[in-house]
């Protein structure tokens with residue numbers, strides 16, 4: 007494999023933003039797209055479900071954002087990542103889109119970064135025009151330890167990072183972060199670390215860096231990439247079982263508005279009764295009290311975040327959209343709970 011281009015000048019730098027479900031990737035991106043230093047950045051967002059929300063949550067102009075929904079770029083739609091990057095480059099070359107100077111790829115929360123990094127470093131259609139510059143991983147100060155205990159993907163996300171952004175410090179007891187810091191020391195002592203409050207971070211964590219260098223990481227990282235190289239030589243098909251069969255995603259859509267009180271009760275009951283299996287809940291909600299703007303809801307296991315707002319309904323479609331990533335929770339059970347809460351005395355409550 008020979009490259010004729012000057013690696014750091016001619017090739018467009020790509021930063022992979024990864025981090026487990028609900029660890030704050032989109033919150034960080036939403037802040038960054040408002041930062042003048044972040045203009046000229048093309049963003050590729052990968053989401054599992056058939057209803058993509060992250061694009062709307064960014065509240066940025068459409069042109070430089072590409073949604074890759076309905077699959078995961080580490081496994082089922084790895085080829086789509088290659089074609090998306092190729093297509094972006096072609097459109098940039100012929101002037102169809104603005105001349106972006108860098109690309110940020112936001113992975114799904116369950117993504118194994120190894121196949122993505124392997125693809126970016128070894129796929130000729132990609133490395134002819136792009137260079138993998140950095141891997142940035144979010145790790146949640148509230149749920150981080152538990153996530154690392156139960157999810158091998160999260161271990162890889164941390165171990166392969168150049169930068170670790172420790173999120174949700176605004177809701178975590180600052181004294182409680184010590185064990186997590188020790189754990190990160192063991193997994194990836196060389197990574198730059200930054201504490202994020204309310205999702206704020208410095209764009210430089212995304213832009214600095216020449217070329218991603220696995221040799222600077224633990225021996226595990228090199229082994230994972232070697233394994234990816236071997237499996238991609240023998241298997242060109244997507245690996246649909248990478249995340250196990252127990253994880254499902256579904257969406258609930260509703261046009262009828264919901265009261266703030268009913269929404270709060272619904273979210274709390276979900277977290278209380280199914281929190282262990284509620285990997286992620288996010289959505290836009292049509293509130294009776296504020297129909298003109300969508301309320302943004304986020305939940306991760308037993309933690310429900312305060313409601314925020316967007317300034318307008320995406321595509322002017324006024325509709326509640328709740329996306330769930332769960333382990334074994336039936337869609338019907340969730341739908342039934344929502345119906346019961348909105349039909350009951352709670353429906354009129356305002357909190």
Ligand SMILES: [Zn+2]
Nearest residue numbers: 078080081117
């Ligand atoms: Zn995957």
